[in-house]
Amino acid sequence: xxxxxxxxxxxxxxxxxxxxxxxxxxxxxxxxxxxxxxxxxxxxxxxxxxxxxxxxxxxxxxxxxxxxxxxxxxxxxxxxxxxxxxxxxxxxxxxxxxxxxxxxxxxxxxxxxxxxxxxxxxxxxxxxxxxxxxxxxxxxxxxxxxxxxxxxxxxxxxxxxxxxxxxxxxxxxxxxxxxxxxxxxxxxxxxxxxxxxxxxxxxxx
Numbered sequence: 001x002x003x004x005x006x007x008x009x010x011x012x013x014x015x016x017x018x019x020x021x022x023x024x025x026x027x028x029x030x031x032x033x034x035x036x037x038x039x040x041x042x043x044x045x046x047x048x049x050x051x052x053x054x055x056x057x058x059x060x061x062x063x064x065x066x067x068x069x070x071x072x073x074x075x076x077x078x079x080x081x082x083x084x085x086x087x088x089x090x091x092x093x094x095x096x097x098x099x100x101x102x103x104x105x106x107x108x109x110x111x112x113x114x115x116x117x118x119x120x121x122x123x124x125x126x127x128x129x130x131x132x133x134x135x136x137x138x139x140x141x142x143x144x145x146x147x148x149x150x151x152x153x154x155x156x157x158x159x160x161x162x163x164x165x166x167x168x169x170x171x172x173x174x175x176x177x178x179x180x181x182x183x184x185x186x187x188x189x190x191x192x193x194x195x196x197x198x199x200x201x202x203x204x205x
Contacts, residue, residue, distance in 0.1 A: 007047075007054050008047040008054060010054075011047060011054040011055075011056070012040060012045070012047075012056075015056070015060070015086050016036065016120050018082075018085050018086060019034070019036075019060070019062060019082060019086070019120070020034060020120055020121045022078060022081055022082055022085060023062075023064065023078060023082075023121075024121065026074070026077075026078045026081075027064065027066070027070060027074075027078070030066045030067050030068050030070060031064060031065075031066055031067075031121075031122065032065045032066060032067055032098050032122050032123055032126065033064075033065040033119055033121065033122030033123045033126040034062065034063075034064060034065075034119070034120050034121040034122055035062070035063040035064075035065065035113070035117050035118070035119055035120070035126070035127070036060065036061070036062055036117065036118045036119075036120045037061045037062075037063055037112065037113055037116070037117040037118075038058070038059075038060070038061035038092075038112075039058055039201065040056070040058070040060060040061070041061065041116060041117040041118045042112075042116035042117065042118070042199060042200060042201075043118075044200065044201045044202065045057065045058060046058060048173070055088075056088060057173065057177060058177060059088060059089065059090035059091055059092060060086070060088065060090075060091045060092070061091075061092045062091065062092065062093050062094070063094055063095070063096055063113070063117075064093070064094070064095040064096070065095075065096055065097075065098050065101070065122070065123075065126055066095050066096070066097055066098065067097070067098060068097065069095065069097060070095055075093060075094075075095065078093065079091055079093040098126070098129065101126070101129040101130050102129055102130070102131065104130055104131060106131070106133045106137040106138055106139070107138070107141070107142055107145075108138060108142045108145070108146075108188065108192075108197065110130060110131075110133065111133045111135075111138060111197070111199060112199045113127070113130060114127055114130040114131070114132065114133060114199075115199040116199030116200060135191075135195050135196055135197045135198070136195040138192055138195075138197055139192075140189075140192055140193070142188070142192060143188075143189045143192055146185040146188055146189060147185075149185075150181060150182045150185045152178070153178040153179065153181060153182040154182075156178075157174060157175045157178035157179070158171070158175050162175070184201070184204070187204055187205070188204065191204060
């Protein structure tokens with residue numbers, strides 16, 4: 001019998017294979033690499049069991065590195081197809097021309113992309129094109145970005161009757177996940193102030 005961690009890895013690998021198949025079939029020619037970033041890209045993503053199935057707790061974050069910009073309407077069509085194939089609520093599917101990688105600025109997003117992502121298809125050395133930022137190069141500009149991003153936590157993760165009537169199931173999981181992100185954002189700001197930011201959740205804790 002497979003262990004919990006082995007079941008989680010099997011689920012992730014299955015989803016990655018599906019993402020690669022759908023994306024490569026849709027963007028043949030312009031595609032250079034597919035990068036899985038965020039918690040699943042650094043092997044820190046959460047999973048939960050529902051009956052006999054294993055599900056991902058968060059959304060997938062996928063960056064397409066391309067030789068020339070892809071039509072935004074086609075990106076949206078592929079995103080919808082992935083949502084249907086993977087049976088998840090959200091997927092962040094974006095693109096970046098390869099020539100722009102060397103121009104990326106020292107921001108948390110770019111730092112995490114460089115130090116905490118996985119290339120799941122294409123050029124395995126593509127991340128080395130991103131400048132090798134150090135924690136002391138990150139500024140409190142990111143604190144402002146985190147503040148406005150995490151406001152959604154308080155406005156969008158629970159409806160107006162949630163605290164009165166209570167929540168359960170998928171709504172409860174979503175709420176807890178957003179609250180965790182808010183707490184981690186506070187940690188991120190403290191680490192930014194000390195020039196000690198790290199791409200890994202484990203290390204930041």
